[in-house]
Amino acid sequence: MSKGIPKRSEDYSLWYNELVKKADLAENSPVRGCMVIKPYGFSIWEKMQAEIDRMFKETGHTNAYFPLFIPKSYLSKEADHVEGFAKECAVVTHYRLKNDENGNGVVVDPEAKLEEELIVRPTSETVIWNTYKNWVQSYRDLPILVNQWANVVRWEMRTRLFLRTAEFLWQEGHTAHATKQEAIDESVQMMNVYAQFAEEFMAVPVIKGIKSESERFAGAVETYCIEALMQDGKALQAGTSHFLGQNFAKAFDVKFTSKEGKQDFVWGTSWGVSTRLMGALIMAHSDDQGLVLPPKLAPIQVVIVPIYKGEEQLNAIRDKVNEFIPALRKAGVSVKLDDRDTHKPGFKFAEWELKGVPVRLAMGPRDMENNTLEIARRDTGEKETFDLSNDLVAKIEGLLTDIQDSIYQKAVAYRAEHTTEVNSYEEFKEVLESKGGFVSAHWDGTAETEEQIKDETKATIRCIHIDAKEEEGVCIYSGKPSSRRVLFAKAY
Known part of the structure; x- marks a missing residue:
């Protein structure tokens, strides 16, 4: 047990929920089914976001932003789409509150009813395709390669932090093309981008495939996906990319004039990953002591814990570690010196282990005498004494690379066995x-x-x-x- 986390083997679901809370990743909010993503959890999401966004831009995409609210009539235009999302939609019916005449706070003003109800976006195909109608006249306007980072709402009744919440954060790409093949190629490309991110950064092996018709996205012709396996033997859909055919173009009358001067409907795709990836990251690697983070996504890659008695020893250790911290940072390694005098080293060891920091360095008076420090790796728990006359930066860089690969290979082996x-x-x-x-x-x-x-x-x-x-x-x-x-x- 670590800070009251149950063992995975005893209650995997409870282990997951407690780990998310105890590791300061997220907590339940006052609104049922929604979550507060805490700073440490959000810093992991930001690292994910930065890498995914970079990959999108390298494949020619740019970011935009579309409204949170969608007129109800838009959802009615694509029959399969509205049927797929109808049960999950949050609906805005009024635009004003007023003080209750009986002194019971505020009430909805019945005089302020909207002429047309607004849907809080469950996904943005409809509002984006309505916009694309104004952007596309000829083949010269294509392709449109747009992504947005946003929040969406799907009214879930049974929720779990990161894995399934009523409101979640995600990105959604929406592209428009002149030919069917271009759109299919785009859909496959984005599935491959997601797979590359999952494997290279999250250290999570995934299977790339096509969904069956009943599991397909509402309104899509084909859904491509990446599927990951968690440590309890359950699968997790980690990302999807949809070939939409001309379905949304026809629903919203998005036509273009081809090079031959003919009118045709454009071909579309949409694709997305969400904060559900946080759930995948936690469940694929973590253990009974807490999080195990792959170095490429760890907000803190190296934590240094001084072991000392009195201010004089602490200051001496501070001076020593500050000789090599700048070199580590210059090499792109994120380092934290935990010199809080409010907690003992044992507490700090357990806390950073719980938070999944890949490498822990410890230095005490004897290390100062011997010009050494202790290196401990989070994934295996292995410890070694390192002589500081050697190249610490090269040692840490090599260790972080090895931990990233080791975590991935462990997950590959688990999947092969299962x-x-x-x-x-x-x-x-x-x-x-x-x-x-x-x-x-x-x-x-x-x-x-x-x-x-x-x-x-x-x-x-x-x-x-x-x-x-x-x-x-x-x-x-x-x-x-x-x-x-x-x-x-x-x-x-």
Whole structure:
């Protein structure tokens, strides 16, 4: 136990919730289903945001901002889209409050009813495609490659910090193209961008694939996704990219004149990742002592804890560490000297372990005499004594690289152990109950079979692997012919 966190093996859900709170990442807000992201949690999100934003700009995208409120009539224009989001929409009906005549605070002014209700955006396709109508006249105006960083609201009743909240932060890309192939290529490119970010920065291995029709985004022709596996054997959808065809262009009459002088509807995509990635980061790597953060996303990569008696010893250690802190910072390493005199070293060790700082340096009087310090790595707990006559910057840089890779390889190994091929429904159910993880099985391609499996086992088709090979077989549930395997799992 560390600061009252339950063990993962005893109650994974409680372990997760307590870890989010105890590590100062987030807490529940006064508004049911919403969260307060605390400074330490938000600093991790900012690092994610910075890297993702850089990757977007490198692939030619620019940021814009669109309204939080969407006229209700816009959602009515694309039938599949409104059906997909209708049950999750928060609706604004009035624009003014007034003092209650009976002295009971404020009430909604019945005279201030909106002519048309406004939807608090659950996603922005409708308002953006209505805008694109004014931006697009000819092929010269295409492609439009726009992203926005924003908050959205989806009225969730069963919520969990980061994983599923009524309001969450995200980015949503919305692009418009002259040809179908350009739009498909864009959708695939953004799935690849998300996969690269997850693996290179989050150290989370992902499977790239296509969603089944029933799991597809409302209003999309095809949904591409990245799926990650958490340490409890459940899958987490970490990002999606949607090929929208001409559905939204037709709904909002977004046409362009081609090079040949013909009128046609543009082709669209949308794609997004959210603060749900924070949940993935926590659940993929952390342990019973607290967070384990990959160095590339850790707000503090190295923490230095002085061990001393009295002000004189503390000042001497301060002077010593301040000889090498500037060099570490110049090399791009984020360093914190925890010289608070309000807490003992043991408390500080436990606190920074809980917060997942990748490397801890400790220095005491004996280290001062020997010109050494102790280096401890968070992921393995290994400690070593380092001679400061050697190159500390090179040592730390190498260690951070090794920790990043080690965390990733550990997650890869876990996924490999928890990916099972099955050939019968009995075997399928047994694996789900005893082992969990991804289950590779034949499926007949029908929504009916998919729904029945989901009802009976709570497992859903996470994706059809992007590189799924043609393989003749029979559906584990119906016995009907199947041409390839798909990946099932219980999921968040």
